Amino acid sequence: MAAGVCHGLPWGGGLISFVCVNDPPTVSTQDLPGEVGLVEARDFVRRKPFLCASGDVLPEITLRYETYGHLNRAKDNAILIGHALSGDHHCAGIHRMTDRKSGWWNNMIGPGKPIDTERFFVICSNVLGGCMGSTGPRSTDPRTGEAYGLDFPIISIRDMVDAQYALITEELGLPVLHAVVGGSMGGMQALEWGRAYPDFVRRLLPMATTARQSAQAIAFNEVGRIAITQDPRWNGGRYDPQRGPDVGLAVARMMAHITYLSDQGMEVKFGRERVAGSTARTLFDPEFEVESYLRYQGRSFINRFDATSYLYITKAIDRFDLYGPEGQLEESLRPVTARVLAVGFSSDWLFPPSHNRAIVHALLRCGRDASYAEVKSDLGHDSFLVHSPELYALVSDFLAP
Amino acid sequence: MAAGVCHGLPWGGGLISFVCVNDPPTVSTQDLPGEVGLVEARDFVRRKPFLCASGDVLPEITLRYETYGHLNRAKDNAILIGHALSGDHHCAGIHRMTDRKSGWWNNMIGPGKPIDTERFFVICSNVLGGCMGSTGPRSTDPRTGEAYGLDFPIISIRDMVDAQYALITEELGLPVLHAVVGGSMGGMQALEWGRAYPDFVRRLLPMATTARQSAQAIAFNEVGRIAITQDPRWNGGRYDPQRGPDVGLAVARMMAHITYLSDQGMEVKFGRERVAGSTARTLFDPEFEVESYLRYQGRSFINRFDATSYLYITKAIDRFDLYGPEGQLEESLRPVTARVLAVGFSSDWLFPPSHNRAIVHALLRCGRDASYAEVKSDLGHDSFLVHSPELYALVSDFLAP
Secondary structure, eight states: OOTTOOOOOOOOTTOOOOOOSSOOOOOOSSOOTTSOOBOOOEEEEEOSOEEOTTSOEESOEEEEEEEESOOOTTSOOEEEEEOOTTOOSOOSSBSSTTOSSOOTTTTTEETTSSEETTTOEEEEEOOTTOSSSSSOTTSEETTTTEEOGGGSOOOOHHHHHHHHHHIIIIISOOSOBSEEEEETHHHHHHHHHHHHOTTTBSEEEEESOOSBOOHHHHHHHHHHHHHHHTSGGGGGGOOOGGGSOHHHHHHHHHHHHHHHSOHHHHHHHTTTOBOTTOOOOSSSSOOBHHHHHHHHHHHHHHTTOOHHHHHHHHHHHHHOBSSTTTTOHHHHHTTOOSEEEEEEETTOSSSOHHHHHHHHHHHHHTTOOEEEEEEOOSSGGGGGGSOOHHHHHHHHHHHOO | OOTTOOOOOOOOTTOOOOOOSSOOOOOOSSOOTTSOOBOOOEEEEEOSOEEOTTSOEESOEEEEEEEESOOOTTSOOEEEEEOOTTOOSOOSSBSSTTOSSOOTTTTTEETTSSEETTTOEEEEEOOTTOSSSSSOTTSEETTTTEEOGGGSOOOOHHHHHHHHHHIIIIISOOSOBSEEEEETHHHHHHHHHHHHOTTTBSEEEEESOOSBOOHHHHHHHHHHHHHHHTSGGGGGGOOOGGGSOHHHHHHHHHHHHHHHSOHHHHHHHTTTOBOTTOOOOSSSSOOBHHHHHHHHHHHHHHTTOOHHHHHHHHHHHHHOBSSTTTTOHHHHHTTOOSEEEEEEETTOSSSOHHHHHHHHHHHHHTTOOEEEEEEOOSSGGGGGGSOOHHHHHHHHHHHOO
């Protein structure tokens, strides 16, 4: 398992020096009011065969997950959070008092926050295929005693959801979910939940997502996959996790990161600001702040993510298509019975507002209870992750029992 | 010189197979009416020092160029074409009767075409820093007898223009240019011409361009540069042109190519069409047509472009900023006396319409004769290269003497 292991940069020659110009937001290490505080991940180990949508079988699966808040007596106050491509199960709180960063959706989840842990029992698991503790390509295949590598089955968003269903029912023993909430790939999971387990989920809150990966989005993912698999250290997928195809993975991440922002947002945040002390005498030193920022993104990603997982998860996203060959989104969404709120963000060009709106239009054509809301934001696709009172109000109102 | 040499793909392991789903448009090999027909490139060899804007000096420079049409007696009917990042001097006609492809702007340039070679004497040179015959990093430094490599000075758009000026005045002996026309980086050259040699040029026709490279555009270029320089075959810039950092260069090109298209255009052209015969049983075979197309783009680029040139030219583009630190575009454009038509394309998100419009607004604020036209197109940044009667009419009307 590569995740969490901080290994050094392999990029030789001293050409690249990473400068962090934009540290991720930090939180106080105190257990503040309004924070879920110290949390612990647990593992759901399911020692029986898991059937993938492809027909392939995993002999057993593990899902790493966290929960926040308390289950009520009726066991009907649980909210499942779906994470995005590079996310994980740790979406709120801190693991150690010395953690500089809290979970990736800590602004959204906590006591008195839009996803209120004083009211709801919140669950988030690392997806099947991931590299943060759940079964994925770097996990050991119990049949061989070695890492699956490329023998891992090609998984789908549906498989991720089925694994979550096993966690929710078999491990946590819940009869129902109050809601499934998620942005980007997390929104795909929400939609898939509504289709696959309509009687099990009451509300769906997909945001910054799509019912069908576009050609442009596939194209970006494909370039990322090629960057990884053409890295000599990829070695056909047989690499020591400490010495993986980090260059390819960093390039993939840097490129993808641009698609998570917006032209306008980058202009405001970086513009043509130059790195302090940049002599601009070589082609290689970061000259513009935006270059430093991207290098930092690449570097921090290779320290926490596995390249093979990146291939599998991007493939699952690329294959996600609720329109089907006939282009009939209604047919795919007809099984949904949950109330749906889809949220688009004005500057999101990866999964633009129109994609989110189309989900609601299709549901309305099926006679379902669905609403669309659009949040004005300059921050692109990642808007769902940042401070937004407008989004908070939408989420908290929609989730009110 | 790597350019034009067709060397094999280095990407081992059989994982990547390129399938060409979209051959570039071909032309008849006949010398058709309306075509400039067979053309020849020539070299302008300037055996005296060339002073770059940085203060660095090149001991001599060569510019490879082509001309079409005839110079009139007054020598005032010449039009200079500026090419884009990956373009070259060969913008119309064919080199051999067996050529499957004609020059990159053959639809625009020729007898009776918008840039009419029956009326105008058309000139196009490979830019300084390029790899298609003009002096660039792969050229031999006469002082050492070896390729410049990274000892090549960091050049600017202004240097490209100064070299063109030497060609126009010293080699061709022209007293004036009727117009400078170019898209993308070619448009930057047009603007720089108007500033640097205001008395020499009567009309400027920049299109799909910008007066200032945006943070997002810098970011994409930077990821491309990192893909190249982190390729083990980059080797600090000391590589055999036959065995250069082709993987990095291909990744850079594939990513950049996405920015030349548009979301909508890709949806129409590729959508989620699957490659015929795709079994979808592996993560690596191209599954979607858009993937095949991009791989083809990557492959054909490494056969014709040099990685070090790519670094230098993208750097020149990234540093292009007529706003300056004070954000005063008017100040930079005040010297311009030429009539200007700037053309933006509705779906261009690399150099969006607003960037082209801003050029004209600044010129108007300086009291200059400038117009802006916007062409509706779904084809993104590359719209200036494709068949467009609307664009043709704009160009031909604007150039009319």
